Structure formats: C-alpha cells, structure tokens
Amino acid sequence: MQKRETPRQKKINTSLQQEIALLIQNAIRKGTIYNLIISVTKVQVSSDLSIAKIYLSIFPNDKALFCFKNLKENRNKLRHDLSQKMKHQLRKIPELFFYLDDSLDYIEAIERNLSEGENPLNKTSEKKTNEGKI
Numbered sequence: 001m002q003k004r005e006t007p008r009q010k011k012i013n014t015s016l017q018q019e020i021a022l023l024i025q026n027a028i029r030k031g032t033i034y035n036l037i038i039s040v041t042k043v044q045v046s047s048d049l050s051i052a053k054i055y056l057s058i059f060p061n062d063k064a065l066f067c068f069k070n071l072k073e074n075r076n077k078l079r080h081d082l083s084q085k086m087k088h089q090l091r092k093i094p095e096l097f098f099y100l101d102d103s104l105d106y107i108e109a110i111e112r113n114l115s116e117g118e119n120p121l122n123k124t125s126e127k128k129t130n131e132g133k134i
Contacts (some may be wrong), residue, residue, distance in 0.1 A: 009045050012090070016052055017043040019085050020096075023078060024071070036063055041101045045094055052094040055101040064100065071098050 005013070021040040042055040056071070058080055060065040071078070075096045083093040 003047065004048070005044075009047070009049075012045050012049065013043045014092075015086070015089065016045065016054075016082075020054060020078070020083055023081050023085070032062075033067075035060070036067065038067060041103070049090075049092065051097060052095055053097050053099060055099050057101045057104055059104075061105070068098065068100055 017040050020043070024038050024040070028038065039057045039061040040054060041057045042053075044053045044055075045051070056068065058067050075098065079093055079096050082096075083090075086093065
C-alpha cells in the first residue's frame with residue numbers, strides 16, 4: 001500500500017520539478033544539441049527526502065536514449081547545480097534518479113489504433129475467446 005504524500009513533499013516535488021527543468025533547458029541551450037525537447041513530467045520525493053524520482057519525456061524519440069544516458073551520467077553535476085540554486089530552501093538535496101516517461105507513446109499508440117479504425121477492446125475480447133477454446 002502506497003503512502004500519501006505530505007503537503008511538504010508536494011511542495012518540494014513542485015519546486016524540484018521547476019528547478020530541474022530550468023537547469024536542463026539551460027544545459028541544452030549551452031550545448032550543441034538542437035531540436036530537442038526535454039520536459040520533467042513528474043517528480044516524486046521519498047518520505048525522508050533522500051531520494052527523488054524524476055520522470056522525463058524526451059522528444060524526438062530517436063534522441064531519447066542518448067539524452068537519457070547523458071543525464072544519468074551527469075546526475076551528480078545536476079545535483080550540485082540544484083543544490084546551489086536551492087540552498088536557501090532545502091537543507092539536503094535528494095539523490096536524483098531518472099526514469100523515462102513513456103505515457104505519451106502509450107497515448108499515441110491508442111490514438112493511432114483508433115484513427116485506423118481498429119478497436120483495441122475487440123482485440124482483447126477476441127484473444128480471451130480464442131484462449132478459452134480447446
């Protein structure tokens with residue numbers, strides 16, 4: 001059973017999400033990477049504020065793995081930069097763990113199936129009826 005977030009966790013999640021997004025956008029602007037959008041879709045801080053799970057959505061998908069790997073390798077530098085920005089708000093900056101948010105791909109697949117006229121519900125009901133036959 002998952003515990004509910006405290007109001008303090010919610011505030012920290014929001015402020016971390018905003019600051020991490022700004023740091024990543026600034027790094028992209030300074031770098032030589034063009035036509036890349038990285039958005040921080042969600043941040044979850046643990047109850048003891050020691051771990052932060054950061055969910056990222058990266059567009060275009062062909063650059064996603066490269067950028068994701070680069071962020072994971074540079075997470076200590078990002079944590080340091082984050083600590084410099086938030087030193088008056090948080091005493092201890094949580095350990096950063098990045099995850100790819102694939103919810104947009106899931107939504108896109110559903111929209112594609114619906115636009116093609118295929119009903120995904122019929123596919124699952126057909127599978128269940130075929131599995132029941134011997």
